[in-house]
Amino acid sequence: MNNLTFGRYSPFNTFIHKLDPRNKIFLMIVLFVCVFLKVTVWSSTLIMAGTLFLFMICIMLISKVSVLSLLKSLGAMWLLFLFLLIIYMFVPNPAYDKTHVAFTINNYPVYYDAFIQWGYIVIRLVMMLMVTMILTSTTKPMDLTYGLEWYLTPLKIVKFPSHIVAMTLSIALRFIPTLIDETNRIIKAQSSRGVDFNHGGIFKRFRAIFALIIPLFVSAITRSEELSDAMEARGYDPYAKRSRYRKLQFHLCDLLALIVAILVFGAILTLVIYNNHFVQVDIIYWISGVRPIL
Amino acid sequence: MQIKINNLSYTYLAKTPNEVEALHDVNLEIPEGKITSIIGHTGSGKSTLIQTLNGLLIPTSGEVHVGEYVVTNKKKKNKKIKDLRKSLAIVFQFPEYQLFEETVEKDVAFGLKNYGVKEPEAIKLAHKALNEVGIDKSFYKRSPFELSGGEKRRVAIAGIIALNPDILVLDEPTAGLDPLGSKIILSLVEKFNKEGKTIIIVTHDMNIVLNYSDHVVVMNDGKVAFEGTPSTLFNGDISKYSIDVPELFKFVKILESKGMKLDISKIRTLDDLINQLKEKR
Numbered sequence: 270m271n272n273l274t275f276g277r278y279s280p281f282n283t284f285i286h287k288l289d290p291r292n293k294i295f296l297m298i299v300l301f302v303c304v305f306l307k308v309t310v311w312s313s314t315l316i317m318a319g320t321l322f323l324f325m326i327c328i329m330l331i332s333k334v335s336v337l338s339l340l341k342s343l344g345a346m347w348l349l350f351l352f353l354l355i356i357y358m359f360v361p362n363p364a365y366d367k368t369h370v371a372f373t374i375n376n377y378p379v380y381y382d383a384f385i386q387w388g389y390i391v392i393r394l395v396m397m398l399m400v401t402m403i404l405t406s407t408t409k410p411m412d413l414t415y416g417l418e419w420y421l422t423p424l425k426i427v428k429f430p431s432h433i434v435a436m437t438l439s440i441a442l443r444f445i446p447t448l449i450d451e452t453n454r455i456i457k458a459q460s461s462r463g464v465d466f467n468h469g470g471i472f473k474r475f476r477a478i479f480a481l482i483i484p485l486f487v488s489a490i491t492r493s494e495e496l497s498d499a500m501e502a503r504g505y506d507p508y509a510k511r512s513r514y515r516k517l518q519f520h521l522c523d524l525l526a527l528i529v530a531i532l533v534f535g536a537i538l539t540l541v542i543y544n545n546h547f548v549q550v551d552i553i554y555w556i557s558g559v560r561p562i563l
Numbered sequence: 564m565q566i567k568i569n570n571l572s573y574t575y576l577a578k579t580p581n582e583v584e585a586l587h588d589v590n591l592e593i594p595e596g597k598i599t600s601i602i603g604h605t606g607s608g609k610s611t612l613i614q615t616l617n618g619l620l621i622p623t624s625g626e627v628h629v630g631e632y633v634v635t636n637k638k639k640k641n642k643k644i645k646d647l648r649k650s651l652a653i654v655f656q657f658p659e660y661q662l663f664e665e666t667v668e669k670d671v672a673f674g675l676k677n678y679g680v681k682e683p684e685a686i687k688l689a690h691k692a693l694n695e696v697g698i699d700k701s702f703y704k705r706s707p708f709e710l711s712g713g714e715k716r717r718v719a720i721a722g723i724i725a726l727n728p729d730i731l732v733l734d735e736p737t738a739g740l741d742p743l744g745s746k747i748i749l750s751l752v753e754k755f756n757k758e759g760k761t762i763i764i765v766t767h768d769m770n771i772v773l774n775y776s777d778h779v780v781v782m783n784d785g786k787v788a789f790e791g792t793p794s795t796l797f798n799g800d801i802s803k804y805s806i807d808v809p810e811l812f813k814f815v816k817i818l819e820s821k822g823m824k825l826d827i828s829k830i831r832t833l834d835d836l837i838n839q840l841k842e843k844r
Contacts (some may be wrong), residue, residue, distance in 0.1 A: 333786065451660075454655065454660070455660065455661060457619045457653075457663040458616065458653075458655045458658065458660070459654065460619060460648065460663060461617065461619070461648055461652055461653045461654075461655070462661070462673060462677060462722060463645065463646060463649060463674050463677030463678050463726070464673035464677055465677075472715060473686075478664055479663065480661075480673070483663035484660050484661055484662065484663050486659055487660070487663075487708065502593070532837070
């Protein structure tokens, strides 16, 4: 349970940390869109993705997000990647280029295209992971919810209770570490009663999980009742107008980040539109003059 | 079973920027068949120390010997940890949070079943343990969540003593209980001790230390600051450990300052004081 460090907020004072959370959420969405844009020629797509990847590594370095913890969480995902690879290799897809067979297993052809498609998915997953990680480890959970609340405010017109949603979210985020501590404590207490969480067959482990989940739920529910009592005792009214100690502000650095993001987005969008609707640009051919085999 | 701790160190979040050294080169022997109190202010390493005793935390360096068992950071030697946990059982702070079964008897039998005791035998032993902690038969089929705080805690303790450990470790057993509830728990502890179990209590309550324990260990900044009998501790200079003087001891000190001659090293409970006063009369 102690290795739950992925995307945890780390208090540094970098350029990225200083950005307005509303701006960061927007930039995240822009980057997500960039990640999912695709060019018809695979080599160009991969080069585009690679450039984007380098760009994100730069952001990670600037924001002092630990690359090690990214690698660790990728390591935890190896099974998913393997599973995807098997699916792409063996599930027939009419869109695959049938003329290039990588190898055959028992006369079943595996196409190069399968690997390329798999490559797309993996690189996209990795980049999505990176973007989310940068967002959560440079933004305080509270700021993140304030940012979300701001995006939800227009919905007030249709009577959507955005402030209640934001409060619920911030409470949920606030209690994650508390629940992790609680989990560790219950694991230790049950281990003292002979529960083995790491070994034994499926049935035994299932029992073990029960011994953890039930006390955890009980304490979470007790805690939530106590919290709601405490909030009421201090006069919390979900419909009252609330003032705020920390106000979100749009700074010069936000503008700068926005410009950079729009430039990147613009460049990629131009490339995509140019490729998909006018001329198929094969970057490898451009540079080396050699047409790739596919 | 004897507990011997050699050069024990423990560091939380080792090799990260947030690492904290909770225990530093602790050497300790805990006497067999006695009640030992471990005291010290918050963050002094008491809880870390007891968690290394049954291998819930693996020491960064050093060894803990509990009878034939050893806890070290060498993986090969730690194979018998599950058996160790049966002989050295820990009752954690607020143990009522570990209850989860549908009925009281099932919850107490849960630990036994984890050690391979079959159903009818486990329930029988559970009844015996519940009887020992003074839980009435009418509670056996009830849900543990319906009980009061003190009852829950006794059920949780029953779940541990049903395993029949040789050594029982209790982390703040009286926290959050009313005086009567505390007294019930502590007299239980005394009873287990008389049955031959070694008891270790982690506590902040100096009255427990004076009244119940034979041996006391004071932890300070992850090191053992004092080891000895309670009366030596409270007679000495305790200001440096930032702990309180027990109420009874304060009273005896006042009596002494007014000219009463009492043998302070023999006073552990109110009854001892009364007896000495009677002799004076």
